[in-house]
Amino acid sequence: MGTTELDQQPEPKYRHLKAVLSRALDTEFSVGQALPNERELAARFGVARATLRQALDQLELEGRLQRRRGVGTTVAPPRVGVDVSPRQHTWPGAPGDTWVAGDSVTTAPPPAVARALDVPADEPVEVVHRTLVAHGQPVAAEQLYIASAALPAGGGPRPAPGAERARAILARLQRLEAGGQDRAVELGSAGSEDARRLDRLPGSPVLIVTTRYAAAGRTVAVGVSTYRADTCRLTFGNQAPLSLSAS
Amino acid sequence: MGTTELDQQPEPKYRHLKAVLSRALDTEFSVGQALPNERELAARFGVARATLRQALDQLELEGRLQRRRGVGTTVAPPRVGVDVSPRQHTWPGAPGDTWVAGDSVTTAPPPAVARALDVPADEPVEVVHRTLVAHGQPVAAEQLYIASAALPAGGGPRPAPGAERARAILARLQRLEAGGQDRAVELGSAGSEDARRLDRLPGSPVLIVTTRYAAAGRTVAVGVSTYRADTCRLTFGNQAPLSLSAS
DNA sequence: CAGTGGTCTAGACCACACC
DNA sequence: GTGTGGTCTAGACCACTGA
Numbered sequence: 364m365g366t367t368e369l370d371q372q373p374e375p376k377y378r379h380l381k382a383v384l385s386r387a388l389d390t391e392f393s394v395g396q397a398l399p400n401e402r403e404l405a406a407r408f409g410v411a412r413a414t415l416r417q418a419l420d421q422l423e424l425e426g427r428l429q430r431r432r433g434v435g436t437t438v439a440p441p442r443v444g445v446d447v448s449p450r451q452h453t454w455p456g457a458p459g460d461t462w463v464a465g466d467s468v469t470t471a472p473p474p475a476v477a478r479a480l481d482v483p484a485d486e487p488v489e490v491v492h493r494t495l496v497a498h499g500q501p502v503a504a505e506q507l508y509i510a511s512a513a514l515p516a517g518g519g520p521r522p523a524p525g526a527e528r529a530r531a532i533l534a535r536l537q538r539l540e541a542g543g544q545d546r547a548v549e550l551g552s553a554g555s556e557d558a559r560r561l562d563r564l565p566g567s568p569v570l571i572v573t574t575r576y577a578a579a580g581r582t583v584a585v586g587v588s589t590y591r592a593d594t595c596r597l598t599f600g601n602q603a604p605l606s607l608s609a610s
Numbered sequence: 611m612g613t614t615e616l617d618q619q620p621e622p623k624y625r626h627l628k629a630v631l632s633r634a635l636d637t638e639f640s641v642g643q644a645l646p647n648e649r650e651l652a653a654r655f656g657v658a659r660a661t662l663r664q665a666l667d668q669l670e671l672e673g674r675l676q677r678r679r680g681v682g683t684t685v686a687p688p689r690v691g692v693d694v695s696p697r698q699h700t701w702p703g704a705p706g707d708t709w710v711a712g713d714s715v716t717t718a719p720p721p722a723v724a725r726a727l728d729v730p731a732d733e734p735v736e737v738v739h740r741t742l743v744a745h746g747q748p749v750a751a752e753q754l755y756i757a758s759a760a761l762p763a764g765g766g767p768r769p770a771p772g773a774e775r776a777r778a779i780l781a782r783l784q785r786l787e788a789g790g791q792d793r794a795v796e797l798g799s800a801g802s803e804d805a806r807r808l809d810r811l812p813g814s815p816v817l818i819v820t821t822r823y824a825a826a827g828r829t830v831a832v833g834v835s836t837y838r839a840d841t842c843r844l845t846f847g848n849q850a851p852l853s854l855s856a857s
Numbered sequence: 858c859a860g861t862g863g864t865c866t867a868g869a870c871c872a873c874a875c876c
Numbered sequence: 877g878t879g880t881g882g883t884c885t886a887g888a889c890c891a892c893t894g895a
Contacts, residue, residue: 375864375890378812400880411866413660416881421799421813432881433874442796449847545847548795549689550815550839552668564882565625566668568797568815575847592797599846600696600792600822622871622883647861658885663862679862680893811863 376410377417383408384418388427388438398428398436424568426593432564442596443497447548447572449599452541454576455493455507455586456533462493462505467529472508476585479575480510489514491529494560495588502595504560505588513583515539536584542577548597549573557589568592623657624664630655631665635674635685645675645683671815673840679811689843690744694795694819696846699788701823702740702754702833703780709740709752714776719755723832726822727757736761738776741807742835749842751807752835760830762786783831789824795844796820804836815839 398404405415419436422428429439455462469487471477477484488508495503515538551571558565569589576584590597645651652662666683669675676686702709716734718724724731735755742750762785798818805812816836823831837844 377864381813402880411868413867414865417864424815425798426796430881431874432872433879435880444794543847545845547691547843547845548817549673549843550797550817551672566628568671570795570797596794596796598792598794600790624883649861658887660886661884664883677862678893679891680860682861682893 377414377421380408380410380415381418381421384422385427388422392438394438394440396438398438400435423593429593439593443502443594444596444598445495445497445502445590447546447597447599449544449546451543454533454536454539454541455491455584456530456536462495464491464493464526464529464533466492466524466526467532468524469511472585476508476587479582479585480508481582482510482512487511489532491532493529500594501561501591503588503590504557505586507584507586509536509584510582513539513578513581539578539583542579542581544577545575547573550592551589553589561589561591563591563593570595570597572597624661624668627655627657627662628665628668631669632674635669639685641685641687643685645685647682670840676840686840690749690841691843691845692742692744692749692837694793694844694846696791696793698790701780701783701786701788702738702831703777703783709742711738711740711773711776711780713739713771713773714779715771716758719832723755723834726829726832727755728829729757729759734758736779738779740776747841748808748838750835750837751804752833754831754833756783756831757829760786760825760828786825786830789826789828791824792822794820797839798836800836808836808838810838810840817842817844819844 392398399407401412401415401419405412408415419428419430423430423439426439426442428436430436450457453460456464468490470490471485472480472482472488472490474484476488477486480488482488489511491507491509493505493507494501495505509532514532515535549571551569553561553563553565553567553569555565557569558567561567561569570592572586572588572590574586574588575582576586639645646654648659648662648666652659655662666675666677670677670686673686673689675683677683697704700707703711715737717737718732719727719729719735719737721731723735724733727735729735736758738754738756740752740754741748742752756779761779762782796818798816800808800810800812800814800816802812804816805814808814808816817839819833819835819837821833821835822829823833
């Protein structure tokens with residue numbers, strides 16, 4: 364086995380192309396370096412541009428390439444390890460949390476979130492938008508849904524919707540006794556809103572992390588975090604393990 | 611906000627198409643039901659087949675559709691929740707582990723794995739192949755790399771490579787005192803070998819879980835598990851949280 | 858065999874970044 | 877402006893499944 368590759372049926376062109384490009388990226392290019400443009404590459408390999416793009420699409424999915432409309436294609440740096448460990452006894456916004464609160468509104472959550480929070484489907488809840496930045500690039504966008512009823516009363520007057528109010532809500536959350544979390548990770552594609560915040564096109568592949576926060580045996584908050592799948596590796600545990608790619 | 615969508619620039623056709631199809635899937639189709647074929651759908655919406663396929667590609671990425679060559683396109687069931695929680699004090703193959711050992715060989719690991727195991731790049735290590743099945747479908751394929759030196763000596767004679775030997779190696783592993791794990795999750799595309807084992811085409815999106823197993827302060831094993839991204843939701847924690855999609 | 862999704866072509870125009 | 881990647885078309889043929 365290994366790369367013995369003695370296929371009976373011929374390998375599709377784009378797959379062969381991908382293998383060739385992949386090897387070239389390892390040996391002849393360095394991180395950040397620009398590739399020739401797609402028309403040039405397609406001509407060089409004697410294939411239609413659509414076929415070349417099929418190969419590039421997969422390399423981008425694997426985090427090997429970075430493409431930007433109007434700019435070009437460059438060799439991507441290794442993925443950033445982002446810690447997603449459960450810290451069982453802290454709330455979002457606790458000291459050490461590196462997310463940046465961006466905005467806050469109260470609105471009716473998506474049905475699945477309403478179910479998890481055990482509130483009626485049309486009941487408005489607190490929503491806090493946050494962003495995570497690593498190496499100067501946005502890597503994740505999050506919506507935190509918090510059942511209004513579970514939130515301890517605020518101290519002063521209620522700020523108007525906005526970043527200040529977002530921080531106020533997180534501050535109130537800290538006063539609750541944390542009761543555990545659980546998480547799930549799945550693949551999705553960025554909606555237009557998340558795409559904008561992540562500086563990607565809509566439909567880009569993202570890793571969606573769903574976190575349930577409990578207190579007093581009840582789910583009081585749900586976080587839906589959307590990570591750029593091309594640039595992120597989600598880590599669980601003390602250290603950052605090795606980075607690997609498929610093939 | 612929400613679906614207010616008052617874009618200045620017109621939405622691409624495939625994106626509008628995706629939204630229309632997505633709504634239709636929710637309201638007019640049930641799980642397992644077959645969609646009209648691609649030529650028919652393209653004609654019905656008045657677009658080229660390639661454009662329709664762009665929309666179907668994303669819906670498949672989000673786990674809403676299942677396409678099989680020669681058969682057709684059907685509405686996919688909700689994703690299966692697969693537990694990937696760190697059980698800090700057990701080895702792979704411990705009682706309760708539902709993976710099925712398939713084969714075992716000794717060979718030189720990929721460079722990244724060799725580094726993690728702290729063995730020379732060309733040093734052969736034990737490799738155990740395993741498969742995880744849920745609801746009758748294979749959902750993950752795994753390679754477990756185990757440093758030969760760290761493994762306690764076996765009892766009887768060494769079996770020839772194969773499933774029996776795989777089980778024997780895992781049994782020897784249980785005698786070590788477990789020293790912790792850490793994990794990472796990232797997006798990849800299935801290599802031809804994994805694709806075959808997962809009953810998918812090469813290049814299909816997969817979630818790659820990398821696990822480092824430690825004992826006595828040293829990394830003794832590395833697991834690389836490849837989960838079907840279309841059918842799996844990876845869960846961390848006691849319960850299975852809600853399932854969500856992007857947008 | 859007929860019907861399905863997968864691959865591929867050779868064009869075209871559009872949206873965007875940068876000069 | 878020019879040059880890039882993103883979208884789109886209207887075909888064609890291939891690989892596969894199942895009757």
